[in-house]
Amino acid sequence: MSINRAKVIEIINKIADRIEENKLYLTELDAVIGDGDHGLNMSKGFHAVREKLKEDAGNNIGDILKKTGMTLVSNVGGASGPLYGTAFMKAGLEAGSKEEIDVIDFEKMLTAALDGIKMRGKAVLEDKTMVDAIEPALYALSKAIQLGLSSKEALKEAVDAAYKGVEHTKAIIARKGRASYLAERSIGHQDAGATSSALIFKTIYEEINV
Amino acid sequence: MSINRAKVIEIINKIADRIEENKLYLTELDAVIGDGDHGLNMSKGFHAVREKLKEDAGNNIGDILKKTGMTLVSNVGGASGPLYGTAFMKAGLEAGSKEEIDVIDFEKMLTAALDGIKMRGKAVLEDKTMVDAIEPALYALSKAIQLGLSSKEALKEAVDAAYKGVEHTKAIIARKGRASYLAERSIGHQDAGATSSALIFKTIYEEINV
Amino acid sequence: MKKLINQPENVVEEMIEGIVLAHPEYVRKLKEFNVLVRKNSPITGKVALVSGGGSGHEPSHGGYVGKGMLDGAVAGDVFTSPTPDPIYEAIKAVDGGAGVLLIVKNYTGDIMNFEMAKEMAEMELIKVDYVVVNDDVAVENSTYTAGRRGIAGTVFVHKIAGAKAETGATLEEVKETAQKVIDNVRSMGMALTPCIVPAAGKANFTLGENEMEIGMGIHGEPGTHKDTLKTADEVTEHLVCKILEDLKLKDGEEVAVMVNGLASTPLMELYIVNKKVNEILWEKGIKVYKTLVGEFMTSLEMAGCSVSILKLDKELKTLLDATADTPAFKSL
Amino acid sequence: MKKLINQPENVVEEMIEGIVLAHPEYVRKLKEFNVLVRKNSPITGKVALVSGGGSGHEPSHGGYVGKGMLDGAVAGDVFTSPTPDPIYEAIKAVDGGAGVLLIVKNYTGDIMNFEMAKEMAEMELIKVDYVVVNDDVAVENSTYTAGRRGIAGTVFVHKIAGAKAETGATLEEVKETAQKVIDNVRSMGMALTPCIVPAAGKANFTLGENEMEIGMGIHGEPGTHKDTLKTADEVTEHLVCKILEDLKLKDGEEVAVMVNGLASTPLMELYIVNKKVNEILWEKGIKVYKTLVGEFMTSLEMAGCSVSILKLDKELKTLLDATADTPAFKSL
Ligand SMILES: Nc1ncnc2c1ncn2[C@@H]1O[C@H](COP(=O)(O)OP(=O)(O)O)[C@@H](O)[C@H]1O
Ligand SMILES: Nc1ncnc2c1ncn2[C@@H]1O[C@H](COP(=O)(O)OP(=O)(O)O)[C@@H](O)[C@H]1O
Ligand SMILES: [Mg+2]
Ligand SMILES: [Mg+2]
Ligand SMILES: [Mg+2]
Ligand SMILES: [Mg+2]
Structure with a gap:
């Protein structure tokens, strides 16, 4: 696996597409145990990211990801803005001036x-x-890399683990975010932010395999 | 016809009974083109009058009526309190220290x-x-007296005229009170205060004929 | 009926107690009457102001008792004029020898009960006079009718006449200033939802999910017409234009604006209305000298608002700016 | 959805414009941001206070910008924390060299966005610190969870920390006082009806005709439980007892009380609640030093109320009494 600058932009745009498609679904998940805006927040954020990258994508992968993170931070508000924003910024810092990354880089990021x-x-x-x-x-992902699986296989493992994690959120009590106010009443319901994270992994996996 | 002190009290108590029986009806009339409290107001007022007269009815007919009027003024509020209150007070002033009245006195009052x-x-x-x-x-009433009708007949004429007046209120536009805000929209609806007035005349007539 | 109350028949009394407990530094209650007066009443030599009417319009009128506004406020049952007795008691309690001005809203019941109280006080040789506020342009004014209703513009009368009284003016002078405010203030309201009088337990009119009432009175009296829901800008445009038709302001004149919430309408929406009021006035070259946005004269839990515009001159500006210190209206 | 608005997506911006047009003597808006700052910001040498959060809680927070309270207020979308950028701009606009204290309510989103803004400002060498208000006793406090929510008690923090800052205190001192208020204030709310976020267009929870939610948060977050409608006295008893369980007041101690309306609940009902609050405290020998009744931190058009109780000492009493002059909170 090797992803260049252009591909990173392509992947981010695809994430924006998938978020848009799942806007209602994510919002509904958040409505049950949160405040019903996660899909709206993410859609607003990635819409801004798409516009931002169209206008000025930056010179290298680090730049692209930092711009993505900063745009999310500046446009979303709420909890998911700073969280996803920080995630992309930190990944960008890690990527630095690279113009191409492989699965090991991805793991570090x-x-x-x-x-x-x-x-x-x-x-x-x-x-x-x-x-x-x-x-x-x-x-x-780390385990798959250690076991010598292909990048494609490793990413597949990551996606599966993410969705297993999402499934597991149904079984547990929320201790952070708005859902935590519900305490026991949060059991039985799936976390919206975990779901959007799994969706992002799935999009990356699919884009790497097209 | 001759009405003594005791009979006046009896009549006022009967008026209180009739108002109570018609509380809902009067309120509903007021609800259509006013603020829907005329029956409640009148009932509150005559309830207080009944209690007042039980406790201290006064020495003569003038006293009884003045107490009735003052009690209405002090307990009703709204438009009907001062109006009926003033009416009874003025009637009482006219009756003065009389202990017995006839139809001519009634006309003056x-x-x-x-x-x-x-x-x-x-x-x-x-x-x-x-x-x-x-x-x-x-x-x-005046006309009947001039024509030499009996007091009973004269009062009957008065009751009929009052109810004809009530009926006529349906045909006209309100120019005073809350209903006036409706202007043309008040047409077709009967005035609540006219209705309670006619009810009072009817009660007096009936009580004089028992 | 979703209300935070105990027995419907006790709401006014419990509320008055709650006000006194909350604001003992401003007001005291007259024993056995739902009357609030300034803590230090009577104030010798100052003309005293008494207002009141039915309850359900809070903070009107008890919230305006204090320095620079009212000396006494009389609370009737919900939406029902008080009887003359408490008004008379209020007059006696606040008269400091310079006389008492009654500020009455133009409703048949209010006028008659305040007039009777005035007559009672005059028999005790207290100087009493009154003004009648009739700012609601929704209702036609005609010599044949009861005339226009008094609504939120009344608060401007309280503020400005109250400030005038603090200057040591005579009863005649305070009345003249109050009347000047009345002559120069116009209001109009609208409602999105009805309200429920606690004792009645149900709304006494209905509005469809997509309907509003334009020109609504503060007791749920009907307005000029029902209309389908419109944007805040359209509604505001309608209210302000009706007011300006009547007030006839000239380019360059100065006004005070009040955007008053009837209760359920959030401050957010009132400020959105205020933005449009400003734009309309600005376009016509009218200068907004002062703006009040909030709940000044409410209608139980009704949703909706009213706009009031007061044409100002130098005297009214000075008095509007003067210090006021009451539970619901403060001006430093 | 019966609202007096134009486009749902423009409510916050239009509201902010409406506020500035109404109160130009108090506030100005930062260009391109929904941020209100004191007209004369920055004030050299004075510690500046910045608060904010999602919109829909008016007069929180823009209404508290002025002398003796906030220097800046940042308005996010309805019920959504603002992003770090406008917070950062607010910090820069109000810093007069003595540093800036951020007053944040305990919601994950608010905390993270305010923290990021703080980090951004620190990179510009501005001294910034923050306190987190968590007065809502409806939500269990535990080290494993996000902790208690911040609700109407926040207004006491604005008032008292604001007065402290006016005395010329240092950032550390202002923070210490703010934290003292937070440590001594507890609140709990309840709701009779839900509310509608304009952009959503429908209520995000429901309550039956005979139901209320006890412990309701100010964004419609669920409380401790649903209950059938009770009297004002019973509801108040429940709220105050939950607060006192946590606050542990001793006989003879003094408190400030705030009875806060969520929006649709009339002032009449808030005063009825206040009466009962007083009775309960009186029975326990607790002295009410000051009472605030009104709408201080609302929840769009929700019906309901919250009660806040602040335990006072000498410093807090003096600062609570100090002059404040803001659009929504004045103290002479
Ligand atoms: N402290 C936290 N750490 C990590 N993730 C969190 C935290 N708080 C909330 N989240 C995530 O954020 C999601 C909610 O995001 P969103 O609805 O956009 O924000 P908000 O809660 O402000 O409305 C939750 O589903 C959860 O996954
Ligand atoms: N100016 C007036 N003169 C004579 N009667 C009046 C006047 N105004 C109102 N009324 C009468 O009062 C009645 C309403 O009384 P009521 O409902 O008790 O008072 P309110 O209008 O204050 O609620 C009307 O139906 C009308 O008959
Ligand atoms: Mg959410
Ligand atoms: Mg009536
Ligand atoms: Mg009435
Ligand atoms: Mg949110």
Whole structure:
């Protein structure tokens, strides 16, 4: 696997498409145990990102991702803006001036992104947040790389782990974000942010395999 | 016809009964073109009058009627309180220290009452108010007396004229009171205060004939 | 009926108690009457102002008792004029020898009860006079009718006549200023939802999901017409134009604006209305000297608003700016 | 959706414009941002206070910008935290060299966005610190969770920290006072009806004709439980007892009380609630030093109220009494 600058932009635009398609779905998930705006927030954010990159995408992968993160931060508000924004900015910092990345780079970038999310949101595994999709995905990716799987296979593992994580959020009590006000009543419902994270992994995987 | 002190109290208590029975009806009439409280107002007022007279009815007919009027003024509020209150007070002033009254006295008292209402409320005939029941009733009474009818017959004429007046309020535009805000839209609806006035005449007539 | 109350028949009394408990530094209650007076009433030598009417319009009128506004406020039952007795008690309690001005809104019941109270007080040799506020342009004014209703513009009368009284003016002078405000203030309201009088337990008119009432009175009296829902800009345009038709302002004249919420309408929406009011006045070359946005004269839990415009001169500007310190209206 | 608005997506911007047009003597708007700052910002040498959050809580927060309270207020979309950019702009606009204190309510989104703005401002060498208000006792506090929400008690933080800043105190001192208020204020709310976010167009929860939600948050977040309608006295008893369980007041201690309307609940009902609050505190020997009744932190057009109780000491009393002059909160 090797992804260049243009491909990164393509992937981000595809993420924007997928978010748009799932706007209602994500919003409905958030309505049940949150405030019903996650799809709207993400759609607003990625719409702005698409416009931003059209106008000035930056010179290298680091730039692209930092611009993506900053645009998310500046346009979303709420919880997901700073979280996804920080994730993309940290990934961008990690990528630096690279014009091409491979699966090992991706693993490092994802590690930085997850660290950023945890630093910003103070959530840990089992708090019923996006961390419950991202952290298992990162573990699965790392393990697959260690086991010598192909990048394609490794990414597939990550996507599967993310969706397993999403599924698991149904079983647990929310301890961070708005859903935490519901305490026990949050059980049985899937976390919206974890779902959007899994959706992003799936989009990346699909785009790498086209 | 001759009505003594005790009979006056009896009649007032009967008026209170009839008002109570017609509370909902009067309120509904007021709801259509006013603010839907005329029955409640009258019931509150005559309930207080009943209690007042039970406790201290006064020494003569003038006293009884003045107490009735003051109690109405002090307990009703809104438009009907000062109007009916003034009417009873003026009638009481006219009756003075009398302990017995006849139909001629009644005519004088009613004249004073109507003057009081018109002075207080500045309404004239055809403004779609209680004046449209009371003024015709007074005319009919005077005419009947001049024609030499019996007091019973004269009072019957007054009651009929009052109800004809009530009926006529349906045909005219309100120019005083809350219904006046409706202008043309008040046409077709009967005035609540005229209705309660006619009811009072009817009660007096019935009580004199028991 | 979703209300935070106890017994419907006790709402006014409990409310008055709640006001006194909240604002003992401003007001006290007259024993056995739903009357609030300034804590330090009577104030010797100052003309006293008494207002009131039915309850359900809070903060009108008890909220305006204090320095620079009212000396006494009389609370009737919900939407029902008080009887003369409490008004008379209020007059006696606040008269400091310089006389008492009653500020009455133009409703048959209010006028008659305040007039009777005035007559009672005059028998005790208290100097009493009154003005009648009739700012609602929704209702036609004609010599044959009860005339226009008094609505939120009344608050300008309280503020300005109150400031005048603080200057040591005579009863005649305070009345003259109050009347000047009345002559120069016009209002019009609209409603999106009805309201429920606690004792009645149900709304006494209805509005469809897509309907509003233009020209609505503050007791749910009908306005000029029902209309389908429109944008805030369109509604505001209608209200302001009706007001300006009547007020006839000239280019360069100065006004005070009040955007008053009837209760359920959020401040957010009132400010959106205010934006449009400003744009319309600006286009006509009329200068907004001062703006009040908030809930000044409400109608139980009704949704909707009214706009009031007061044409100003030098005296009215000075008095409008003067210090006021009351529970619901403060001006530093 | 019965609202007096134009396009749902423009409500915040139009509201902010309406506020500036209404109160130019108090506030100005930062170009291109929904941020209101004091007209004379920055004030050299004074610690500046910035608050904010989602819109729909008016007069919070723009209504509290002025002397003795806030220097800046940042308005996000309805019920959504603002992004860091306008917060950062607000910080830059109000910093007079003595530093800026951010007053943040405890919501994940608010905290993260304000923190990011703080980091951005610190890169420009502006001294910035923040406090987190978490007064809502309806939500359990636990180290494992996001903790209690911030609701109407925040207004006490604005008032008191604002007065402290006017005394010329340092950033550390102002923060300490703000934190003292936070440590001593507890609130709890309830709702009779839901509200509608303009962009959503429909209520995001429902309550039956005979139901209310106890412990309701100011964005329609669920509370402790649904209950059948009760009297004002019963509801008040429940709210105050939950607050007192947590605040642990001793006989003879003094408090400030705030009875806050969420929007549709009339002032009449808030005063009825206040009466009961007073009775409960009186029975427990707790002295009410000051009471605020009105709409301080609303929730669009929701019906309901919250009660806040602040335990006072000498410093807090003095600062609570200090002069404040803002569009929505004045203290002479
Ligand atoms: N502290 C946190 N750490 C990580 N993720 C969080 C945290 N708080 C909330 N989230 C995620 O954010 C999602 C909600 O995002 P969104 O609805 O856009 O924001 P808001 O909650 O402000 O409305 C949740 O579903 C959850 O996955
Ligand atoms: N100016 C007036 N003169 C005579 N009668 C009047 C006048 N105004 C109102 N009324 C009478 O009062 C009645 C309404 O009484 P009521 O409903 O008790 O008072 P309110 O109008 O204050 O609610 C009307 O039906 C009308 O007959
Ligand atoms: Mg959300
Ligand atoms: Mg009536
Ligand atoms: Mg009435
Ligand atoms: Mg949100």
